[in-house]
Amino acid sequence: MSIGNSPEADRPSVGRAIQQARTDAGLTVEEVSTTTRVRIPIVQAIEMDDFSRCGGEVYARGHLRALARAVSLDPEVLIARYDAEHGGRPAPTPAAPLFEAERIRPERRRPNWTAAMVAAIVAVVGFVGFTLFSGGKTTGNPVAAGDSADAEKPAPAPSRSAPPAKPAPEPSDGAIAGLPKDKVTIKVTARDGKSWVSAKDANGKLLEDGLLEQGESMTFTDKKRIDLVLGNAGAVQLYVNGKEVKEVGDEGSVERLSYTPGDPQAG
Secondary structure (H helix, E strand, O other): OOOOOOOOOOOOOHHHHHHHHHHHOOOOHHHHHHHHOOOHHHHHHHHOOOOHHHOOHHHHHHHHHHHHHHOOOOHHHHHHHHHHHOOOOOOOOOOOOOOOOOOOOOOOOOOOHHHHHHHHHHHHHHHHHHHHHHOOOOOOOOOOHHHHHHHHOOOOOOOOOOOOOOOOOOOOOHHHHOOOOOOEEEEEEEOOOOEEEEEEEOOOOEEEEEEEOOOOEEEEEEOOOEEEEEEOHHHEEEEEOOEEEOOOOOOOOEEEEEEOOOOOOOO
């Protein structure tokens, strides 16, 4: 089913297009939910063009991409139609220009010659008065008061320089070696934004199904296997058995992943 080549008036809405494609494919809402891991209430709401249960535009696009693939629609055409109906993606905010404050140089002061002349006259008058009072005679070698005081002061003890700070040790493999090798351990962190996380163990038991706020983390452990579904996978930092998985997915994408105790082989 195509929703991109017909006139605007004849094209169905995004939710109606998904519902029609699902019906044409002979699929039920439950079957689509099982294939995409998108919960049944959310699938039903999207088919009614109600995206308020998706948790935001990023998650709505991720759900639309998964549903489109499940019912054999072009995800890019469907998401473009969604953006057109909901005002499009927000334009990036331009960075404000930076200005360096002009430095104000202090004005150079002119020498105060009047004060210098007054100080010189006071010094001469004081020297003449001292000479007349002492009879013009001086005995011995006078020692300046400052020199005498300095002579009585003990020499300062040599200062001990603080030892140089040791560089921080580089990360070791201790954390990885400490994990149990007979189990699979997964840590999911919403590093660059919110992410919807669903996790099941090898028996199909649901371990977690909910929204992970930015900066929050979840850890899962099982003896055999853990199945993950990550919404907005591009914002997720993923560690499997102590090793980081570098490429999890794109922004807004929904990724389905499975890991065992021996994973990952590299990374």
